[in-house]
Structure formats: C-alpha cells, structure tokens
C-alpha cells in the first residue's frame with residue numbers, strides 16, 4: 661500500500677498555490693531492478709508521484725517550487741499542451757512527458773531522459789507498446805542531440821543500450837555496444853547481455869539478475 665499525503669505548494673511560474681499529493685514514505689526496492697534501472701517492488705509504482713502539475717498554469721516539475729528557465733507562454737504552446745505529440749489518456753505519463761519538456765527547456769538533459777524513461781514505464785504497464793517505444797526514442801534523441809551532457813557518463817551510455825533495444829533499434833545496439841568494455845565488469849556484462857538480446861531481436865524488459873554472472877545482490 662503506497663502511503664501518500666497532501667501538501668500545499670506555491671508554483672514558481674504563476675505564483676498560485678495548489679494541493680499536491682506526494683509520497684509520505686518511500687519503501688526500499690525489493691529484488692533486482694530491470695536493465696533500465698526500473699526498481700522492483702513497491703517503488704516500481706511511484707511514477708505518478710514523481711511529478712506535480714500546477715492546475716493553474718500547467719507547469720510540471722518534481723516540485724512546483726523549482727524554477728523554470730523558460731516562460732509561461734511555453735506552457736501554453738501547442739507542443740507543451742500535446743506533450744510533444746505523445747498523446748494518451750494516461751495522466752501520469754502526460755505529466756512525465758511534460759516534465760521532460762520542461763527539463764529540456766532547463767537544459768537539464770539527463771533528467772529529461774529520465775522523464776521520458778519514466779513515461780515509457782507508465783506505457784509499459786498499460787501495454788501501450790507504440791508510445792512506450794516513442795518515449796524511449798525521444799530519450800535516445802536527447803542523448804544524440806546533446807552528447808556533451810552525457811560525455812563520460814557510463815550509466816547513461818549503458819542505459820542507452822536498453823533504450824535502443826526496447827525501441828527496436830537492434831542493429832544500433834549491436835553496432836555501438838558489441839565488444840565494448842566498461843570500467844566495471846558488471847557493466848561490461850550488462851552491455852554484452854544487451855547485445856545478445858538485440859541479436860535475438862528481443863525488445864522485452866529484462867531484469868539485471870538475468871545477466872550471466874550478476875546476482876540480485878549487485
């Protein structure tokens with residue numbers, strides 16, 4: 661049972677107050693995460709509490725008191741209102757994709773990737789394969805367009821292998837990751853496993869403890 665509480669918060673964009681539901685207590689993950697670091701156990705279902713939406717101006721952020729580098733006009737744009745074209749009835753996914761657009765405007769590209777990844781998880785849960793793939797493609801696109809923001813970060817480099825595989829870009833996984841060595845053995849083993857799955861044209865979710873040589877304790 662997820663414990664939540666209501667909190668009043670002032671929006672940094674429009675200055676209006678709203679009541680938001682947040683996690684009262686978060687529990688530790690139980691078991692191995694997925695290859696894209698989606699946690700196991702109760703935290704798997706925290707997604708809709710990760711982003712707040714201002715009911716007055718539409719601003720979406722992990723907390724509405726966080727600053728927005730762009731203008732309120734952007735929040736009224738067609739792009740923002742339509743979640744960048746990722747339209748669905750899934751309210752949590754809509755908030756997460758809008759928050760990803762906010763992160764892009766804030767030049768916070770890593771959190772933008774995480775935003776699209778979280779939206780993809782929402783679509784995974786409702787078996788909306790098309791939009792789950794689209795979110796993962798947007799995440800990869802951000803990494804491709806802003807390489808400097810991800811340079812030298814092996815966690816994101818490895819995450820990209822899973823984003824590509826799960827969006828069906830098998831050839832690219834093999835091309836970019838076959839024979840790639842990472843600083844840690846576990847990461848190298850995961851990359852090897854991603855290439856193996858891509859070669860089998862497997863776009864399904866897999867857990868980290870399925871990787872040969874990696875146990876849940878890692």
Ligand SMILES: [Zn+2]
Pocket residue numbers: 671672673674675676714715716717718719
């Ligand atoms: Zn607002």
